[in-house]
Amino acid sequence: MSDVVILGTGMHPFGRFEKSYEELGAEAAAAALRDAGVEWSQIQAAYLSRMYLPATSGARILRRLGSTDISIVDIEAACASGGAALRQGVLAIRSGEVDLALVLGCEKMPRGFMDPSMIYSQWQIELGMSLNPAYWSMRARRHMHDYGTTELQIAKVAHKNHKNSVHNPYSMYQKEFSLDEILNSPLVCDPIRRLEICAPDDGAAAVVVASAKRARQLGANAKAINIAACCHTIARYSADFRCPADSMSATAANPGPTEVTAKQAYDRAGLGPRDIDCFEVQDTDAFCEIEICESLGLCVPGEGGRLIDEGRTEIGGATPVNMSGGLISKGEPVGASHLGQLVEIVSQLRGQAGPRQVADAKVGLAHVLGAGGNCAVTILQR
Amino acid sequence: MITANKSAAGERVPIREGLLTGPLSRLDRVRLAGCSCTTCGETSLGSKNICPNCGGDAVREVSLSNHGVLWSFTVVRHRPPGNYKGPDPFVPFGLGLVELSDGLRVLSPIRCDIDKLKIGLELQFKPYVRKDDDGREVVAFSFEPASQ
Ligand SMILES: [Zn+2]
Numbered sequence: 001m002s003d004v005v006i007l008g009t010g011m012h013p014f015g016r017f018e019k020s021y022e023e024l025g026a027e028a029a030a031a032a033l034r035d036a037g038v039e040w041s042q043i044q045a046a047y048l049s050r051m052y053l054p055a056t057s058g059a060r061i062l063r064r065l066g067s068t069d070i071s072i073v074d075i076e077a078a079c080a081s082g083g084a085a086l087r088q089g090v091l092a093i094r095s096g097e098v099d100l101a102l103v104l105g106c107e108k109m110p111r112g113f114m115d116p117s118m119i120y121s122q123w124q125i126e127l128g129m130s131l132n133p134a135y136w137s138m139r140a141r142r143h144m145h146d147y148g149t150t151e152l153q154i155a156k157v158a159h160k161n162h163k164n165s166v167h168n169p170y171s172m173y174q175k176e177f178s179l180d181e182i183l184n185s186p187l188v189c190d191p192i193r194r195l196e197i198c199a200p201d202d203g204a205a206a207v208v209v210a211s212a213k214r215a216r217q218l219g220a221n222a223k224a225i226n227i228a229a230c231c232h233t234i235a236r237y238s239a240d241f242r243c244p245a246d247s248m249s250a251t252a253a254n255p256g257p258t259e260v261t262a263k264q265a266y267d268r269a270g271l272g273p274r275d276i277d278c279f280e281v282q283d284t285d286a287f288c289e290i291e292i293c294e295s296l297g298l299c300v301p302g303e304g305g306r307l308i309d310e311g312r313t314e315i316g317g318a319t320p321v322n323m324s325g326g327l328i329s330k331g332e333p334v335g336a337s338h339l340g341q342l343v344e345i346v347s348q349l350r351g352q353a354g355p356r357q358v359a360d361a362k363v364g365l366a367h368v369l370g371a372g373g374n375c376a377v378t379i380l381q382r
Numbered sequence: 383m384i385t386a387n388k389s390a391a392g393e394r395v396p397i398r399e400g401l402l403t404g405p406l407s408r409l410d411r412v413r414l415a416g417c418s419c420t421t422c423g424e425t426s427l428g429s430k431n432i433c434p435n436c437g438g439d440a441v442r443e444v445s446l447s448n449h450g451v452l453w454s455f456t457v458v459r460h461r462p463p464g465n466y467k468g469p470d471p472f473v474p475f476g477l478g479l480v481e482l483s484d485g486l487r488v489l490s491p492i493r494c495d496i497d498k499l500k501i502g503l504e505l506q507f508k509p510y511v512r513k514d515d516d517g518r519e520v521v522a523f524s525f526e527p528a529s530q
C-alpha cells in the first residue's frame with residue numbers, strides 16, 4: 001500500500017485557445033479540486049509544472065481560486081516537468097509536513113517557431129542544428145539500420161494514436177488518419193513525417209494528492225488511486241542523444257534515462273513491466289514510442305516494431321500504449337503533458353475511460369522524456 | 383567601448399571559441415578540438431577544463447581526426463528557426479552524426495547530394511570560411527564524402 005494517493009484529477013483540453021494561461025490553469029485546478037471533493041482553502045502546498053510561462057506563474061494562476069498563504073512553487077524539468085513537480089508533492093506529503101497538496105501542469109506555448117536560443121547555442125543555430133525533430137530522426141534512422149525497423153511500423157504507431165484520440169475530448173486533433181495519409185504526409189526530417197510528430201500547444205491538467213491517512217479521514221478511500229512510484233532523473237553522460245547535444249560518446253555505456261528511471265520506479269513499486277495494464281508514453285514522434293516500449297521492458301531492444309505489428313500496443317492488446325491518443329494527437333503543452341497522462345491513467349484505473357477503456361485496468365504507467373535527457377516515470381495503482 | 387578581444391573586420395574567428403584547433407589562416411590544418419580525459423578515457427568535443435563524463439580535471443586538448451564514418455543522419459526539409467546561416471533561399475540539407483576514431487560521434491552538416499546519404503559513408507572534415515555581416519571571416523565546419 002502506498003503512502004500517497006491521488007484524490008482527484010482535472011484537465012483543460014489540450015489545443016490552441018484564446019484564453020490566458022491563468023484561465024487554462026485555474027480551470028484544471030478547480031476541476032481537480034471538485035473531483036477530489038476538497039476545497040482550495042484545505043490545500044497546504046501547491047506545485048506548478050511549466051517550461052515556457054513567466055516567473056511565479058503558479059501563484060498568478062492559483063490566486064484565481066482565492067487568497068492563500070501556502071507555499072506555491074514553479075518547477076521546470078523540460079518535458080519531464082510534470083513528473084518533477086508531482087515528485088515534490090509526494091515528497092512533501094511523505095515528509096509529514098503537509099497531507100493535502102495540489103500539483104498543476106500548465107502551458108501556453110509561443111505561436112510559430114519557438115525561439116531556438118532557449119535550448120541551443122548560437123553556433124548550433126547558425127549551422128542548422130536547431131530543429132528538434134532532426135535529433136529524433138537520427139535515432140530512428142539508426143534503429144532502422146540496426147534492427148530493421150521500418151517506416152511502415154513507425155506510421156502504424158501514428159495511426160494507432162490518432163485513432164485512439166477520436167474518443168478523447170481532451171485531445172487537440174481527435175481525427176483518424178489512414179496509413180496512406182500518414183505515409184504521404186510531408187517529411188519533416190527524414191524518415192519522420194508531419195503526421196508522426198507532436199505539435200507544441202496549450203493546455204492544463206492537475207491532480208490533488210493526499211496522504212493515505214488524510215484520504216481515509218476524508219472518506220475518500222474508494223476513489224483514491226495509489227501513487228506506487230514517481231521518479232525523475234536526467235541522463236548520464238552520453239546516455240541519450242537528444243537536443244541540444246552537439247556530440248555523443250561512441251564508447252561510454254551508460255544506461256539510457258528511460259531504463260534508469262523505469263528501474264527506479266519498478267523497484268519502488270515492487271512491480272515489473274508485466275504487472276502494468278496500460279501505458280502513456282512520450283510519443284514526441286511515432287518512432288520514439290517504439291524505442292520507449294523497449295526501454296520500459298515491454299520487449300527486448302530491437303523488437304519494438306513487432307509490438308505494433310502484432311497489435312500488442314492497441315487498446316485491446318496485451319500492453320496498451322497511449323490510449324489517450326498520445327502527444328501526437330493531444331499536442332505537447334510541455335509543463336502539462338505528464339499531468340495529462342496521469343489524468344488518462346486515473347480514468348483508466350477508475351474504469352471511466354469509455355471507448356478507450358482497457359478492460360479491468362489495475363495498474364498504469366506514465367512516462368515523459370525530453371531535452372537534456374530529462375525523464376519521469378509515474379506508476380499508479382488502484 | 384573597446385574591449386581587448388573585440389575582433390576587427392577582416393579578422394578570422396572560429397564559429398565558437400574552443401571548438402576548432404590549428405591556424406585559422408590555414409584551413410587545411412584546421413581540426414575539431416577535443417578534450418581527452420586521462421582518468422576515464424573519454425574524448426569529448428571542444429576544449430574544456432573538466433571532463434563531462436567523470437568530472438575529473440586531468441584532461442588535455444587534442445585535435446580530433448579529420449576522417450569519419452556516417453553513423454546516422456537525417457535530411458532537414460525546412461529552414462531551421464532563428465539565425466540559420468545556410469543558403470537563402472533554403473535548400474534541404476543532410477545533418478548527421480559522424481563517428482570519429484577518437485571514440486565519439488560529432489553532429490555536423492553533411493555536404494553532399496542528399497540522395498547519397500547512407501550509414502557507413504566515409505567522410506572528411508571540411509572547414510570553410512563564411513563572411514559575416516560585420517565583415518569578419520567566420521570559420522565554420524561540415525563533413526563531406528572522403529575523396530578517394
Ligand atoms: Zn573523464
